[in-house]
Structures are given as structure tokens and as C-alpha cells.
Amino acid sequence: MKNKKLKTGVTAMLTLSLLASPAVSPVGAEGSGPEVNENQQVKIESLTSNEELASFLQKVDEKSDSISVEVIGQSIKGRDLNLVKAGNDPGNPTILMVTQQHGNEALVTESAIQVIKKLSTNSKEVKDWLDNVNVLFVPRLNPDGAAGDVDWDSSHLQFGGMQTRNNAAGINLNRTHNSLSQPETRALHENVLRKYDIDYAIDFHHQIANRVTEDGELVSGALLYPTSTITDEVLEKSRKLGAVIYNEMDSKGYGTFARYAEGGSLTSNARNHFATHYDIPTILFENRGMTDSPNTTSILGQKSSGYLIKQGTDAMLSSIEAIADGSIASTDVSVWDTMPEQYTADGEEE
Numbered sequence: 001m002k003n004k005k006l007k008t009g010v011t012a013m014l015t016l017s018l019l020a021s022p023a024v025s026p027v028g029a030e031g032s033g034p035e036v037n038e039n040q041q042v043k044i045e046s047l048t049s050n051e052e053l054a055s056f057l058q059k060v061d062e063k064s065d066s067i068s069v070e071v072i073g074q075s076i077k078g079r080d081l082n083l084v085k086a087g088n089d090p091g092n093p094t095i096l097m098v099t100q101q102h103g104n105e106a107l108v109t110e111s112a113i114q115v116i117k118k119l120s121t122n123s124k125e126v127k128d129w130l131d132n133v134n135v136l137f138v139p140r141l142n143p144d145g146a147a148g149d150v151d152w153d154s155s156h157l158q159f160g161g162m163q164t165r166n167n168a169a170g171i172n173l174n175r176t177h178n179s180l181s182q183p184e185t186r187a188l189h190e191n192v193l194r195k196y197d198i199d200y201a202i203d204f205h206h207q208i209a210n211r212v213t214e215d216g217e218l219v220s221g222a223l224l225y226p227t228s229t230i231t232d233e234v235l236e237k238s239r240k241l242g243a244v245i246y247n248e249m250d251s252k253g254y255g256t257f258a259r260y261a262e263g264g265s266l267t268s269n270a271r272n273h274f275a276t277h278y279d280i281p282t283i284l285f286e287n288r289g290m291t292d293s294p295n296t297t298s299i300l301g302q303k304s305s306g307y308l309i310k311q312g313t314d315a316m317l318s319s320i321e322a323i324a325d326g327s328i329a330s331t332d333v334s335v336w337d338t339m340p341e342q343y344t345a346d347g348e349e350e
């Protein structure tokens with residue numbers, strides 16, 4: 001009788017916790033291949049929630065002398081959009097890092113959190129960097145999508161829209177940099193891009209997981225410089241920033257990095273818009289896989305989330321270091337001539 005009661009209690013608790021936080025959730029990639037099953041999915045609850053991100057940033061703002069955080073606007077659902085500023089010398093170059101314009105591209109925000117944590121320490125290395133470079137982060141530009149809190153039907157998505165690419169209005173934020181029709185991109189432009197003198201930018205995304213090179217090797221990430229109308233100087237500096245990141249990925253053995261497949265001259269996306277309209281040398285960084293997608297082969301597995309977060313972290317840190325020590329100026333851009341192209345292994349593009 002006692003046992004039975006206990007069992008019932010446990011079952012009730014499990015049922016409640018399942019209701020509160022669904023057990024099967026998005027994200028995660030497999031080092032060995034794109035195959036996924038339920039057990040391999042990255043748990044959404046293992047990712048930093050909007051509430052946890054807000055409380056983390058508040059703590060950093062309070063405790064760190066070198067970092068300040070300000071609210072630059074609100075999402076459609078009223079969530080704060082944050083700007084994190086590390087280093088504060090107007091005489092130094094400034095780099096901007098934007099993550100998660102697409103809510104289902106979560107691990108790059110985890111990378112930003114790791115880098116912000118590191119920059120909040122008082123190590124000699126960090127001090128040397130921040131004496132020579134200012135770093136701006138806009139982590140998770142699409143918090144509503146990251147929470148799956150949207151006003152459109154997302155039930156067709158693999159996990160029922162626990163995280164969505166588009167914002168609460170169903171709009172792809174990375175096509176609104178010309179129109180500024182959405183509050184999220186408006187906040188970024190009005191309170192960051194037009195307010196700060198930015199020398200470099202990286203726009204962090206995730207791409208579908210089944211990208212391969214010509215010889216069938218899985219791609220762990222991809223890079224691209226602006227392909228819109230830009231000055232020679234902006235193009236050259238963009239290519240140098242991309243080469244810094246590529247060399248870092250190559251030296252760490254993260255697997256194959258490729259040149260992102262789609263170029264195009266539209267300036268509604270951040271990569272092209274920043275470069276064309278603000279003359280900011282910019283790189284698109286694509287990490288592997290997504291947390292929620294209608295395409296099963298796009299979904300990441302839990303096992304590889306660690307190295308994918310590390311990839312993003314090292315991309316950020318290597319960029320900061322190369323700008324701080326000035327080595328970016330002499331970085332060889334010929335890697336762009338030999339960087340593998342990527343293809344979609346199977347299935348339809350999203």
C-alpha cells in the first residue's frame with residue numbers, strides 16, 4: 001500500500017513535469033552524421049531561457065567593471081532586447097556580434113554567453129583585449145521565437161514550434177533590415193548601428209545540418225562575406241575577418257568549414273545591409289543544425305551541442321583577439337580561394 005502510494009505520487013510528478021517542460025526538444029548535432037532520434041535531441045531546457053539570459057546579463061552588469069548592459073528595445077511580446085558592451089574606449093576599434101535573429105538557432109547565443117562570461121573576468125588576457133578593442137553583443141535578437149511564443153501556427157514544425165525561426169508576427173527578421181518593419185530590427189538599427197562607430201560585425205546563425213562538401217564530408221559551419229554592392233575596403237576587411245575565423249576553426253579541428261552557398265545582393269539581410277549601408281565589414285557565421293525545423297535532417301543532436309557552442313565561442317574570441325592585437329590587418333585572405341563549397345546532402349532546402 002505504501003509502495004503503491006509512492007508510485008502514484010512519482011507518476012503524478014512526472015506527468016506534471018512533462019506538462020511543464022516537454023521532454024523532447026530541439027537542438028543538437030551528431031558528430032558522425034545527421035541521423036537523429038528522440039534520445040539525441042538537445043533539450044530545450046538545457047539552453048539558456050530568456051529569463052535566465054536576463055538575470056545573467058543583470059548580474060554581469062552589476063559585477064563587472066568592464067561590461068555594461070543596456071536595454072535597446074522590446075520584442076513584439078515585450079521581452080527586453082539587450083546590448084552588452086565590453087570595453088569603452090572610443091579610440092579603439094569596435095566589433096558587433098549579433099546572435100539568434102532566428103529563434104531556432106540557439107547555440108550561437110550560448111557561445112555569446114560564454115564569451116561575455118570570459119570578458120567579465122579580470123584576467124590579464126581579457127584586460128589586454130579590452131584595452132585595445134570594444135566588443136558589442138546583441139545576444140538573441142529574436143527572444144519570442146526562442147521561446148516559441150508566437151502568434152502564428154507553428155505546429156507543423158518538428159517539435160511543434162518550441163523554437164521558431166520567425167518572430168512572433170511570423171516574420172523572418174533577417175529580411176527586414178531595409179524595411180525595419182519589426183521592433184526587433186528597429187531596435188538594433190536605431191540604438192546600435194546608428195549610434196556606435198562599428199568597425200567589424202559578425203552575424204551568427206545556424207544552417208541546416210545536412211550540408212556537405214563536394215566529396216561528401218559533413219560541414220560543421222560556414223562563412224560568407226557580403227555579396228552586395230560595397231566598397232573594396234569593406235570587402236577586403238570582411239574577407240580578413242572571415243579568414244581569421246576560418247583559420248581558427250581549421251586549427252582547432254572542428255571539422256570542415258565551408259563557404260556559405262547562397263550569396264545574392266539583397267540588402268534586407270544583416271550581412272549585406274551592414275556592409276552596404278553602414279560600411280561595416282561583416283561576416284556571416286553559420287553553425288550546424290537547428291533546434292526546431294520542419295526538416296528532420298536539419299535538427300541537431302544533443303551529443304554535438306558542446307563542440308558547436310565551442311565553435312561559436314572560438315569564432316568570437318579569435319575575432320576579438322585579432323582586432324585587439326592588430327593581426328587582422330595582415331591576415332591572408334587567400335583561404336577564400338580554397339575554402340570548400342557546400343551542398344545539401346539530401347532533402348529539400350527550407
Ligand SMILES: [Zn+2]
Nearest residue numbers: 102105205206
Ligand atoms: Zn539564421
